[in-house]
Amino acid sequence: xxxxxxxxxxxxxxxxxxxxxxxxxxxxxxxxxxxxxxxxxxxxxxxxxxxxxxxxxxxxxxxxxxxxxxxxxxxxxxxxxxxxxxxxxxxxxxxxxxxxxxxxxxxxxxxxxxxxxxxxxxxxxxxxxxxxxxxxxxxxxxxxxxxxxxxxxxxxxxxxxxxxxxxxxxxxxxxxxxxxxxxxxxxxxxxxxxxxxxxxxxxxxxxxxxxxxxxxxxxxxxxxxxxxxxxxxxxxxxxxxxxxxxxxxxxxxxxxxxxxxxxxxxxxxxxxxxxxxxxxxxxxxxxxxxxxxxx
Amino acid sequence: xxxxxxxxxxxxxxxxxxxxxxxxxxxxxxxxxxxxxxxxxxxxxxxxxxxxxxxxxxxxxxxxxxxxxxxxxxxxxxxxxxxxxxxxxxxxxxxxxxxxxxxxxxxxxxxxxxxxxxxxxxxxxxxxxxxxxxxxxxxxxxxxxxxxxxxxxxxxxxxxxxxxxxxxxxxxxxxxxxxxxxxxxxxxxxxxxxxxxxxxxxxxxxxxxxxxxxxxxxxxxxxxxxxxxxxxxxxxxxxxxxxxxxxxxxxxxxxxxxxxxxxxxxxxxxxxxxxxxxxxxxxxxxxxxxxxxxxxxxxxxxxxx
Numbered sequence: 001x002x003x004x005x006x007x008x009x010x011x012x013x014x015x016x017x018x019x020x021x022x023x024x025x026x027x028x029x030x031x032x033x034x035x036x037x038x039x040x041x042x043x044x045x046x047x048x049x050x051x052x053x054x055x056x057x058x059x060x061x062x063x064x065x066x067x068x069x070x071x072x073x074x075x076x077x078x079x080x081x082x083x084x085x086x087x088x089x090x091x092x093x094x095x096x097x098x099x100x101x102x103x104x105x106x107x108x109x110x111x112x113x114x115x116x117x118x119x120x121x122x123x124x125x126x127x128x129x130x131x132x133x134x135x136x137x138x139x140x141x142x143x144x145x146x147x148x149x150x151x152x153x154x155x156x157x158x159x160x161x162x163x164x165x166x167x168x169x170x171x172x173x174x175x176x177x178x179x180x181x182x183x184x185x186x187x188x189x190x191x192x193x194x195x196x197x198x199x200x201x202x203x204x205x206x207x208x209x210x211x212x213x214x215x216x217x218x219x220x221x222x223x224x225x226x227x228x229x230x231x232x233x234x235x236x237x238x239x240x241x242x243x244x245x246x247x248x249x250x251x252x253x254x255x256x257x258x259x260x261x262x263x264x265x266x267x268x269x270x271x272x273x274x275x276x277x278x279x280x281x282x283x284x285x286x287x288x289x290x291x292x293x294x295x
Numbered sequence: 296x297x298x299x300x301x302x303x304x305x306x307x308x309x310x311x312x313x314x315x316x317x318x319x320x321x322x323x324x325x326x327x328x329x330x331x332x333x334x335x336x337x338x339x340x341x342x343x344x345x346x347x348x349x350x351x352x353x354x355x356x357x358x359x360x361x362x363x364x365x366x367x368x369x370x371x372x373x374x375x376x377x378x379x380x381x382x383x384x385x386x387x388x389x390x391x392x393x394x395x396x397x398x399x400x401x402x403x404x405x406x407x408x409x410x411x412x413x414x415x416x417x418x419x420x421x422x423x424x425x426x427x428x429x430x431x432x433x434x435x436x437x438x439x440x441x442x443x444x445x446x447x448x449x450x451x452x453x454x455x456x457x458x459x460x461x462x463x464x465x466x467x468x469x470x471x472x473x474x475x476x477x478x479x480x481x482x483x484x485x486x487x488x489x490x491x492x493x494x495x496x497x498x499x500x501x502x503x504x505x506x507x508x509x510x511x512x513x514x515x516x517x518x519x520x521x522x523x524x525x526x527x528x529x530x531x532x533x534x535x536x537x538x539x540x541x542x543x544x545x546x547x548x549x550x551x552x553x554x555x556x557x558x559x560x561x562x563x564x565x566x567x568x569x570x571x572x573x574x575x576x577x578x579x580x581x582x583x584x585x586x587x588x589x590x591x592x593x594x595x596x597x598x599x600x
Contacts, residue, residue: 137576141335266424
């Protein structure tokens with residue numbers, strides 16, 4: 001669709017050493033097409049936020065900008081629904097999962113990258129191969145398992161049931177192994193000679209050196225679990241244990257398709273994520289670059 | 296650097312020490328992968344051979360009966376066709392758009408970061424929230440999209456309420472969500488192509504299109520393969536968007552947006568026919584495995600010569 005024509009030569013010319021760039025017609029056209037794309041991309045967000053500010057009488061009038069903006073929908077979401085509870089649940093589930101993934105994935109990645117032992121490649125391949133297993137296939141035995149173990153009978157058990165599939169991620173192992181491979185072994189040897197324990201070398205020497213990778217992994221894991229839907233939908237039985245996506249998805253029955261409320265709740269679910277993204281944009285992008293390039 | 300005389304690490308003992316430490320570090324994660332990933336895979340395979348209904352007392356062994364039934368299940372056939380359709384429409388479109396936007400972005404300097412961030416925003420948005428907004432946007436009665444169509448003189452469309460348009464509309468939501476990821480991936484791929492190749496092409500008098508065909512496309516091949524393979528796997532498991540774009544979890548008007556993943560969900564957690572649902576997951580696993588192997592073989596070989 002877009003022009004691969006005369007100017008696909010251009011990409012490389014955006015490197016820092018480009019002396020100067022004149023605003024030719026092609027560049028202007030690029031800006032025009034990109035802006036159009038931005039409008040399309042942003043339209044749903046704009047609609048969501050603007051609609052959430054409309055009162056009942058205004059909501060089905062199709063004016064874009066609310067005539068009499070009100071925060072009524074927001075106060076109703078926060079006071080009359082379990083929104084804050086769901087928000088807290090998501091925070092808890094995504095938070096614990098992220099800490100667990102960071103620790104175990106870096107430990108496994110480090111071990112696979114920096115130790116020499118029989119079965120090393122086989123173990124790596126086995127872990128990597130789990131990425132091919134469709135989640136749907138695992139979910140049925142998981143469900144039978146948590147039902148048999150009566151995990152959801154208690155609140156801590158139910159939280160564990162929601163979280164356990166994500167506590168270690170094969171993707172993270174892969175990512176961390178890539179980073180640790182590039183770490184100079186001499187440094188670790190030096191610490192070993194100084195009599196440092198292996199776990200100490202891992203936490204005190206190796207981990208601080210891969211902080212950018214840890215940041216990327218942390219954000220990806222957090223966002224992934226914050227937005228997770230299928231397994232939480234199945235695993236959660238009590239309404240007060242719902243995570244945010246499950247709570248919002250089942251909103252319909254409880255709010256009776258009150259669009260103002262739904263748009264306010266959606267805005268409240270989206271805005272924190274967008275803020276996190278805005279702050280950590282660089283790490284997120286570095287993370288993708290790394291997976292895509294070496295994948 | 297000389298090691299202290301007090302601790303001479305004999306090569307053999309060092310190796311043994313390393314092995315012991317490695318297994319110690321890997322123990323818990325390996326148990327996790329065995330119990331949470333491998334065991335359930337085998338359990339699902341096994342369950343697919345039983346008439347396993349969680350609501351019933353007995354779970355009798357039925358051999359391949361579930362698979363035989365699947366072959367005659369028209370609804371499953373529809374889910375399979377729909378899933379194939381989603382993949383065939385969605386993956387090429389998101390790759391083409393992603394590459395197009397990445398090429399445009401790489402030729403501008405000002406506002407590049409901002410544009411990139413905006414295109415990326417849908418990717419981090421909770422699908423459930425996005426789906427609600429899309430339902431509203433595409434509503435035939437009170438949706439702004441039809442208002443816009445009307446304003447430019449086009450007839451109103453039924454979108455999600457039509458058996459013909461519901462699937463493409465759902466695909467549009469998925470593409471909207473994935474586009475930012477594709478853009479960033481391709482930007483990275485483009486930045487990794489050495490400048491000198493283009494300079495050489497320019498000296499040889501190659502046109503932009505020739506440079507794209509001869510340099511950009513082949514050198515971007517690993518990125519494109521990555522996109523095609525991961526994108527296909529994701530589309531084959533499409534669930535959240537489909538469920539949330541409809542008020543019921545039935546998969547659109549007359550099952551027109553029903554996917555394999557949603558059908559598995561319906562069978563397993565609507566009817567509690569875990570055995571039958573497991574048989575579908577095994578088929579899905581087989582399809583994913585087959586397609587991934589074919590794609591990796593076919594796509595990676597293409598430009599090796």
